[in-house]
Amino acid sequence: MDEQQYAISQYPDSAEIYRQLNALIQQPMRPVKRAKMQEFLGYFEKRCSRSKALTDAAKQFIPGGVQHNLAFNYPFPLAVEKAEGAYLWDVDGNRYIDFLQAGGPTVLGSNYAPVREKVFEMLQTCGPVTGLFHEYELKLAQLVNRFMPSVEMFRMLGSGTESVMAAIRAARAFTGKRKIIKAGGAYHGWSDQMVYGLHIPGTRRLEAKGIPASCSRDTQEFYPNDLEALRRLLLFNRLRGGTAAVIVEPVGPESGTRPVPRDFNQNVRALCDEFGALLIFDEVVTGFRLGMGGAQGYFGVRPDLTIFGKCITGGYPMAGGVGGRREVLMRFAAGIGGAGERAYIGGTLSANPLSCVAGYYALLEMERTNAAVLAGQAGDRLTKGLQEIIARLKLPFVAYNQGSIVHLETSGVMLLDFKNPIKLLREMKPRKHMMEEMGAAYMASGLVTLAGSRMYTSMADSDEMIDEALNRFESVLASVEGI
Template sequence: MSETQKYAISQYHDVDEIYRKLNALIEQPIRRIREDKLKEYLAYFENRCRHSRELTDKAKKFIPGGVQHNLAFNHPFPIAIEKAEGAYLWDVDGNKYTDFLQAGGPIVLGNNYAPVRDKVIDLLHHCGPVTGLFHEYELKLAELINKNMPSVEMFRMLGSGTEADMAAIRAARAFTKKKKVIKVGGAYHGWSDQLVFGLHIPGTGRLEAMGIPNGCNANTQEFYPNDIEELKARMKANRKLGGTAAVLVEPVGPESGTRPVPFDFNKKVRDLCDEFGALLIFDEVVTGFRLGMGGAQGYFNVKPDITIFGKCITGGYPMAGGVGGRADVIQCFAAGIGGTGERAYVGGTLSANPLSCLAGYFALQEMERTNAPVIAGQAGDRLTGGLQAIIDRYKLPFVVYNQGSIVHLETSGVMLLDLKNPDKLFAEMNPRKNLIEEMGMAYMASGLITLAGSRMYTSMADTDEVIDDALRRFDAIFSSIEGV
């Protein structure tokens, strides 16, 4: 690492090369783990995860589906975690795992990081988690964010990324007095009525909008990932349809860069927003502070009007969300009963509570002090490089690439199927989805926890030893793929 490296990405990936490999992957038949090995992995759950099974079986009676978080689903059944420390998690049966899920992204310092935990415990002793009144750390957190991300002139703390996305588009509409919000097809921006639109698979619009009335997404639109021309055409057409209030993007590409963007993509979206008088919203729920203290906006050197935060904003402590940006825009959230009548409504009893703000302040301060985003990025580089070597050695069609500490390991390519080729989508979606479930199961039985069997986050706790040990485990799994 150079002395001055500030961002987790050491070298921007070759986007064309990644798409070439991903397209080659989905052109090939699925490569599964051999039956005998699969049986061994399944036996792990049967024999060594009995307590997890008991608990999650019981939970099905009281909790819909048995687990509450989308990421906790795991084939053949979810495991229950009882301890987290540094790079590792332990389940209720005492099994130890290297944690590449990182709670879905917020953990950059490592699990249960003591210096932040101690500050939280101290606060709980004298203040408790919440009072409903102003607390000094609300200000300290907003100042610290502003110092690192100057585009965030003002900041409103909220409860989750979902809420922050909702608030951001509300602010954009209130400010511009325009209607349409355009997102990238396939991108996830939380589960609010308006943004459950074009999820996972580009072009699918309301496919997953069960329980959401049509009108809720009437002003939400999507464009095909990286298709700047389509975006421009939509913005042009919207001039006659109430105008484009905002374009909402994840700066590394939808689903944390699962469909990566060319380096100049964000700049081009910025230019279009300026041309059409729309606001540019960066959803930095994952990238905010994980890619560096300046976020993806600092890395790409593109200034959004509004930034959405989640996850890292509290270092993994609860109520993690917030929206910030230009003072003239964010001012529309000015609190106070009997406001001016121009106020865009936001609320939340527990939003901006002392616990979340203090945890966020100390987590960000520690990340800055320790250079955690860059160290986590180096771990991501080491993991990616090691996986690539294994893939090459076994001549597998799998694709691995990373944006710093966000590591994508595609063994099935399911996320690349879409409506451009509907026959292939409908024929292959389920088998390819099953494959990543199977891979996720094999990883877990080998002591590796990933996000849905295809994505991994690394943290500052992932030393070279941690990564090399994980690579040995991946090697054993990949050596048992059919045809190796």
């Protein structure tokens, strides 16, 4: 493995990060001082009136006023008009440094012109969809296979959620087993069987409103990084029909909010082999963001199946896919030259020419420009700067990164869990609100983050831009209680 090809310059010491995170949640919260928070909220009233009017009007027709979880920002969502590279502009003309990057897919930066040109060309000739085969489906599948040899075959779908559903179906059809094991707190989309143990380990069906209990009957969670707990589940299942697959986010649940030790994936691979379960890597976030070889290339682990999303179309619509071992993927083709039981999947717009051409050229551009590594360097610079600010201000906050995935934990809400249910119930709401406030304070300072605790960097982030962002972060962090 050549680390230079990957976004992670130095693998984070997960034990040390947990020590810091545990220390953070043992302390009282350190929110922004009340008077200062009023100033930050004043920004939205004074400078974002068109956003407010639009999102207020949207509440009449759109549940909650926005269509997307990531857009539910406190005190109200901003309406975005323009995106380019490392910046966003709202409808009131305010410019922001963009560390949301659409939730991860735009490693090249937003609205990257060379890919946009190819999409225009496709629209002018073929349009976005015909329902029939297009050459770019093949080109994209070949390219994914070149970057990730474990992807012997590739089935493109419309989203990460769908692709997880498809992978689980194929795994069950292939192994003849039912149980699926995930790490507690991990996010694998919102399908019935995967809304289980969401965000916070041990929550099981807490978020499963509207989902019959029978849908989660064959889903199980193990405590993050607890390989013994995983082994116990595999043993338990062996006596009850077996485990079809273990699915993991390879940097840890919630894009590494609970980071894994470096050898974790290797150990999960060994357990899967011992118990005859398939290993599914959910690379929706890590695929191509950690490098062209994905997390599997970085960690040197060959999964049986890989889930794609986000980067697979470079930020263009219908981003999803499942790839992996030929004999498992052929379950999707039974009836058309396939063998055995068919795992039924579909999608009117899946693998449309627009998505495929966008994905193909986005991946080629990422390879040509070494985008993942450049984005990782920006992530390193941002993280190092945040760590220095935290140390200088003597704050209990924690900053760390896995390349271009940067975590800034100030409230620690994502680190609460059912090992201490009283603390969880008492502190979840206030700590969540603190995180929302931090997100609002960053936003009012011209910084867009993912829910106030995560940042995605891109190739478009210059050193000057990162330094400017750090100044803005510092002014927010210097305004918390106790300073």
